[in-house]
Amino acid sequence: xxxxxxxxxxxxxxxxxxxxxxxxxxxxxxxxxxxxxxxxxxxxxxxxxxxxxxxxxxxxxxxxxxxxxxxxxxxxxxxxxxxxxxxxxxxxxxxxxxxxxxxxxxxxxxxxxxxxxxxxxxxxxxxxxxxxxxxxxxxxxxxxxxxxxxxxxxxxxxxxxxxxxxxxxxxxxxxxxxxxxxxxxxxxxxxxxxxxxxxxxxxxxxxxxxxxxxxxxxxxxxxxxxxxxxxxxxxxxxxxxxxxxxxxxxxx
Amino acid sequence: xxxxxxxxxxxxxxxxxxxxxxxxxxxxxxxxxxxxxxxxxxxxxxxxxxxxxxxxxxxxxxxxxxxxxxxxxxxxxxxxxxxxxxxxxxxxxxxxxxxxxxxxxxxxxxxxxxxxxxxxxxxxxxxxxxxxxxxxxxxxxxxxxxxxxxxxxxxxxxxxxxxxxxxxxxxxxxxxxxxxxxxxxxxxxxxxxxxxxxxxxxxxxxxxxxxxxxxxxxxxxxxxxxxxxxxxxxxxxxxxxxxxxxxxxxxxxxxxxxxxxxxxxxxxxxxxxxxxxxxxxxxxxxxxxxxxxxxxxxxxxxxxxxxxxxxxxxxxxxxxxxxxxxxxxxxxxxxxxxxxxxxxxxxxxxxxxxxxxxxxxxxxxxxxxxxxxxxxxxxxxxxx
Numbered sequence: 260x261x262x263x264x265x266x267x268x269x270x271x272x273x274x275x276x277x278x279x280x281x282x283x284x285x286x287x288x289x290x291x292x293x294x295x296x297x298x299x300x301x302x303x304x305x306x307x308x309x310x311x312x313x314x315x316x317x318x319x320x321x322x323x324x325x326x327x328x329x330x331x332x333x334x335x336x337x338x339x340x341x342x343x344x345x346x347x348x349x350x351x352x353x354x355x356x357x358x359x360x361x362x363x364x365x366x367x368x369x370x371x372x373x374x375x376x377x378x379x380x381x382x383x384x385x386x387x388x389x390x391x392x393x394x395x396x397x398x399x400x401x402x403x404x405x406x407x408x409x410x411x412x413x414x415x416x417x418x419x420x421x422x423x424x425x426x427x428x429x430x431x432x433x434x435x436x437x438x439x440x441x442x443x444x445x446x447x448x449x450x451x452x453x454x455x456x457x458x459x460x461x462x463x464x465x466x467x468x469x470x471x472x473x474x475x476x477x478x479x480x481x482x483x484x485x486x487x488x489x490x491x492x493x494x495x496x497x498x499x500x501x502x503x504x505x506x507x508x509x510x511x
Numbered sequence: 512x513x514x515x516x517x518x519x520x521x522x523x524x525x526x527x528x529x530x531x532x533x534x535x536x537x538x539x540x541x542x543x544x545x546x547x548x549x550x551x552x553x554x555x556x557x558x559x560x561x562x563x564x565x566x567x568x569x570x571x572x573x574x575x576x577x578x579x580x581x582x583x584x585x586x587x588x589x590x591x592x593x594x595x596x597x598x599x600x601x602x603x604x605x606x607x608x609x610x611x612x613x614x615x616x617x618x619x620x621x622x623x624x625x626x627x628x629x630x631x632x633x634x635x636x637x638x639x640x641x642x643x644x645x646x647x648x649x650x651x652x653x654x655x656x657x658x659x660x661x662x663x664x665x666x667x668x669x670x671x672x673x674x675x676x677x678x679x680x681x682x683x684x685x686x687x688x689x690x691x692x693x694x695x696x697x698x699x700x701x702x703x704x705x706x707x708x709x710x711x712x713x714x715x716x717x718x719x720x721x722x723x724x725x726x727x728x729x730x731x732x733x734x735x736x737x738x739x740x741x742x743x744x745x746x747x748x749x750x751x752x753x754x755x756x757x758x759x760x761x762x763x764x765x766x767x768x769x770x771x772x773x774x775x776x777x778x779x780x781x782x783x784x785x786x787x788x789x790x791x792x793x794x795x796x797x798x799x800x801x802x803x804x805x806x807x808x809x810x811x812x813x814x815x816x817x818x819x820x821x822x823x824x825x826x827x828x829x830x831x832x833x834x835x836x837x838x839x840x841x842x843x844x845x846x847x848x849x850x851x852x853x854x855x856x857x858x859x860x861x862x863x864x865x866x867x868x869x870x871x872x873x874x875x876x877x878x879x880x881x882x883x884x885x886x887x888x889x890x891x892x893x894x895x
Contacts, residue, residue, distance in 0.1 A: 309751070335753030347751075349744040352737075360741040363734050364753035374735040374762070381734070424752045 262287040262460055268317035270307050277303040279484045290454055292463045292471045295481035301464050305430050309341050310334045332369050340426025344433045346413040350406035354397050357405050361423035362387040395419040411442040428460045540728055547724045551717035556707050572709050574825045578818055579720045580777045585801040585813035586727055587770025593808030595763040596743030600795050601658030604665050605635040605768045607790030609775030614683035614785035622688045628776040635772020636765050643764040666790040682786030685779050716777055723770055739763055804845050806855030815856050
C-alpha cells in the first residue's frame, strides 16, 4: 500500500476550483516531484494534504490514517513534515532555537507539561538539534539571530526546521528558490542524502526543471487544478499534454 | 543585529573574557535569585528611609509594598504579552476576582494569609480556564477587546447583581490574622532588619515577589519559554512543526492568570480590603502601561514600569502645583520613552549602557541574545 494516497481530492474556493479530483499515490522511500505552471494548484495541494486547508471533497490517507479534518500539528506528529516556499522561520530566535522548537515537538509530542524543567536538561532534544545543524551545515551560525541570516541561509534554516520534526514524509515547497548555484547544489545533495541515508520519502515542489528531471523517481504534473500526467521523468518529458500545457513544447 | 563587534581587537581580549563571564553569571538562576532578594531587602530602605536618596525620592514604605504587589501583576501580564504575544485588555478580571475570592474565603471559610492567597490564585486560574476557552478562538484585536468585555462583564456582575455577596461599592473587609497562626504580619522589627524591611507584611509580600520572579525565570529557561516565543513569532510554523499551539497558549494563559491572581490576593491582604474597582477596565489598562513602559518580554522591565507608574501616582502626585498634572506627565513620559525606545525603559538602559561601554557591552549583548533569548533577560531591576 502506498504511504500517502489521495482519492478524488477537490478544493473549491467559492466558484473557483483549485483542485479537481486529484488522485496521487506516493510509495515509501520515493522522491516524487510536483510540477505545474504558476497557479496550477501546487501549493493548494500541499496545503490540503498537510492540514492547512480542508478539502471540499475527497480523501487523504497517510499510512492508513485519514488526514482529512486533522489539525496541522496532528498531521506533523504522524510524521508528515513540510518546509515552506517563503522562509517561514522564527526571526527573533537564534538558528539553534529555531531548530530546537521543532526538535521539542519531535521528541516530546504536541504538548507536554514541563515548564519547571530547564531546556538544557533534555539531552535527546539537544542531540537532535545538533545533528540537524550539522547536517544542514548551519552549526557555525547556530547562535546567530535568524532574522540576520542571508537569504540562502534562511532557506536552509527553513529546511532544517522541517527536518528537525523528524518526518518520514517531507513536503518541500521550492527549497532552492532564491538560492545561489552552490547552495542549490548543496540542497540537491542533501535531498539525495535524506533519501539514501535517512530513509525519508520526499515530495518536492520545484521550479528548476533540471533538478526535477535529474533526481525524481516520479513526477506529477498539475495544470489548472487537474492532474494531467504522472510518470517517470522520461515519460513526463515526452508526454504531449505536459509539453503543451507546461513546457510549451520546448522541453529538451 | 550586527555581530561585527563580537570579535573585538586582541588587546580587548582579557576584558571580553570578563564580560563573557559576567554574561554567564547574570543568566544563572542563582544570580537572578540573589538580585531579587537583594532588591527586596534594600528597596524599601533606599526608597523611603535611606539618607539623601530617600530625600530625593520622597518615597514611603507603604508604597513599596504596593509596588512589589503590582510588579507581580505586571510580571504575570508580561508572561502573556511579552513572552507569548497575546495582548489581554482584561487582566483586571484575574486581579479583582482573586481579591474577592481571598476576601470571601477569609470571611466565610478560613482566614489565614498564606491559605487565602493560594485560594485567590486558584480562583484566578479557574477563571482563566473559562476565559481562555472563549478568548483563544480569537486573534489580535478581537482577543484584546473580548478580554476587555469579559472583564467589564465581571465588573458589572460584582457591582450589582452580586451585591449581596460582594457588598458592591462598599467592598469586603479582610481581617488580618497571624501567618500560619503564629507570625504577626504587623510585627515591626527593630535594628538592621527593621531598617531594611520594617515589618513582616513586607517580608510576606517580598517572599512572593522573589518566588514569582524565580518561577518566571524557570519558565523562560524551560521548553515553554522557547515554545511561547515561537508562538509569538510565527504561530503557523509552530503548528506545522507539530506543536499543539492551543494547549500551549492555554497554559500561558493559566500561568499568567495565576500570577495576576497572586497579586490580587496579596493586595487584599495588604489593604485588608477587596473592592469592585479592582475589576474595573482601567486596572487592565494600567498593567499594560506598566509592562510596555518598563519593557515587554523582560524580567526587569515590568518591575521598572510598575515603579515608574507608582512613582508618578504616589509621589509626583503630591508635588505642589505639578502634582495635579501627574497623569499628564506620566502620559508624556510614556509616549516619549516608547517612541524612542520601543523596548521600554529597560531597553533604553541596555541600549545606553551598550553605547557607553562599546564595544565590550555590544559584544556582551550579542552574546546574551545568543545564550538567553532576549538581551535583557536575567537581571532584575537591580539598576535602580
